[in-house]
Amino acid sequence: MRQLIARRLLQTIPLLFFVSIVCFALIKMAPGDPVLSFVTPNMHAEDIERIRHNLGLDKPAYVQYFLWLKELVQGNLGYSLVNHQPVLDQILDRLPATAGLMGSAIALAVLLAIPLGLVAGANRSRWPDKLINFISYIGISVPLFWLAILLIYLFAIELHWLPIMGMRTIGVNSALDVLKHGILPCAVLAFSFLSVYVRYIRSSTIGQLKEDYVQIQYAFGSSKRLVLFRHVLKHVLLPIITLLGISMAELVTGAIVTETVFSWPGIGSLGMTAVRGMDYPLIMGITLFSAVLLIVGNLLADILYGFADPRINKAR
Amino acid sequence: MNRTRWRNVGNELLANKMGIAAVAVLLILTLGAIFAFLSPHDPNELDVMRKLKPPGADHWFGTDDYGRDYFARALYGGRVSLMVGFSAMILATALGTLVGVVSGYFGGWVDNLLMRLLEIIMSIPSFLVMLLLSVFLKPGVGNVVVIIGLLMWMNLARIVRAETLAIKEREYVLYAKASGQGAFGIIGKHILPSLLPVIIVGATNNIGSAILMESSLSFLGFGVQAPNATWGSMLNSAQGYIVNAPYLALFPGALILLTVLSFNILGDILRVGFEPKLGKR
Amino acid sequence: MTEPLLSVKDLKVSFYTRAGENQAVRGVSLHIDEGETVGIVGESGSGKSVTAKAIMGLISPPGQIIGGEIDFAGQSLVGLTEREWRRLRGNRIAMVFQDPMTSLNPVKKIGDQMTEVIRRHRGLAKEAARKEAIEMLRRVGITRPEQRLDQYPHEFSGGMRQRVMIAMALSCQPELLIADEPTTALDVTIQAQILDLLKQLKANSRMSIVLITHDLGVVAQVCSRVVVMYGGMVMEEGTAEDIFYRPKHPYTQGLLRSLPKRQGGTRERLVPIEGTPPDLLDPPQGCPFRDRCPHAMPKCAELPPHFEVGPGHRALCWLNDEGVQAQLRREPELEGSAAHDRE
16 A cells, blocks of 8 residues: 555656646747736836846746746746736635535535436436436536526526626625525536536446346345445445546636636636736646646545555555 | 447447437538528628517527527538537547557557656646637637647547557457568558447547537637637627527527537447447346 | 255246347256255256246346246245345345355455344344354354454455355355355365365254256265256256266266266266257257257157156156157167257
């Protein structure tokens, strides 16, 4: 087990390194001169060169990379070209909104997907399965922004039950208000995650029910329900750990479209603003941040899996 | 790839009502896109007098904010959406197959290098990069295809690689090797044909994802630009009229859903058909 | 004669597949007395495992019991509700399966899997069930049962896993144990150990055992009575001595010839039975073994009855009919003619 963790950690470090290079290169290749955003009309050419020098932009690319990397490991992701705020502060500022939204959506999705997937898998080809299967097909096929628009139209515009957009009503500062604003975006995201999870759990339930040990459980007087919840469930839960690891990346950028439609002030809509404003340091920061989350998420998932699955030898 | 396999796929498809419906939907949409010019209305003909008319006998999907016939626009939009989806799929499938086969067949450092590269690309949030690239590159149908294609091949590459690893141990491949056939001859003659089912299934699912991605990009205003409309960009403009003319949002979205749904259903049926073990028993 | 523990009468089981009705069991009758060990022998597809599954009530769609009776300890098992079945299975009738590698849930501890059964049927508390499980493991010859209980299946060898399965099956003191090819997946030396264990466990109880196998050698070691099945029917039934020394059915004789003889030093050449088992989607009208039988004759197109050839010894073959025997004495060339015609 310790070896497994060590090996995975060792794999992660070069991966992080290369991802940082790609992020850096992506921004370097971008058209436009970042210095220009500091330029005011009455500046002289020497002033511009001075700014360029101060920013280190006159050095060769690889030197710039290592300077950038040095700042990076100290937690300095640079400054926004638009509002000149530290990038990391802006990301962290938006993190709770996104984490809250995605966290609740993923939690809701997992909680619903487990029973739905088990029921569908256990009743293969009968109506509960057909219904659940069809709904999950829709979930993986529907454009989320369209679903969001439909829900806004129905619940906010027609029925007036819920607010149209944003996270808070101006001047109101209550948890209930945030909750009300969060229902629709959370529902949209949860539906999308749910559909993926359900399909996964359903097919792994079907697979497990064909296993010998399940047939043998019946021969020992177990009922279908007991087999499902005492034996199959554990097999089905294990891969969910991996799915959750993958979802870590979505935590940040998966919500770009949804957050934009609902004007939810999270990292996704921050990314949108950054792209629209060509705010390269901010884009780079967000890209890197979510890449790191994904890599760390996968790492954690692998390690957790190692602890949860008895078949992986713990002694090693 | 023998005939029984194809017959299996055919049987699977015909036995499945959803499968028949999916094929029918795709056929109708494709024909609609191809023969869009038969529509009595010009998709770009402005008529301010008739703007935002709800659906009716003359304008089946109503008219948009410039009084253009929405049905004609949906047909032409479908043309671009389907084309982008199809072309991006071709690109992604070709790339994914190439990387997967090379990686799986040659193994060793080539495999190592390609798989590490894949890991790096997969670690970077693709949708954000897609947005970024579409800002860098000039927005246009061709660029959208390239952007989507370049960020979608990784899963297929993994699947193809795993499959290649299995196939290259089969006796006929070992025999071909022993009899002195070159690597590319073996790949072309023995490995690619055996990979076909995997590739077809992956490609089918990829069209669906490509259409979804294109629609998201276009919806956010980064995809295909005016005057070319796609279902996604139609939704972008419809967003502003959600209170007065909700049908403007309804139609393009429903068309995207139907298309992607059909491709996904088809993909699953193909998979079961090609590998009967997976499905019915 | 007392009532048998289990009696199966004219059991018919079919599987309804896309290709048609697969008649896996076509009128099987047999009985198991209290305390005896009966072997059911046949090659794969003979219907022996399906018969066992029917006795356990484990035939599920597309399979269906379409006729016959199964009586267990004076109670009819056909038409029991699922709930009644569950009270029986693993409790009064237990089963051990072929492949111990896949029989246990790989992600649950052995102890949890054992105590689950014990608690369900005997209503014991957690601690008591655990004690019972330890005791059972000790009885099947697993050392350090206290520690082994907290291990997962992958930490056991195949033979050890089969011991665990046997312990689990015996934990509720069943009246009938059905062992379906319990040694087939194991090494030869382990096979002998498991058979010895079964014999030894059997010796100090009134339990009956049904041993299902394709291997007459296994039967010879443990069974007092043997049922030979072929093509979904019982071909011959008798005591172990009847079957081994006085086989009355050509199929049984063929099986015996194909048995490797290890005694005596010299290894005789194996004589496999030529041909393939009948297609149960479209079973032949007459004797199912006709196509492969060296003694086949025109009469075999008609299904023979079971002929009593000795006390408790019956065989499904015309060769045991007195009329046929007399005719054969007159025209010996009849025998085997049908088989030759086909060649």
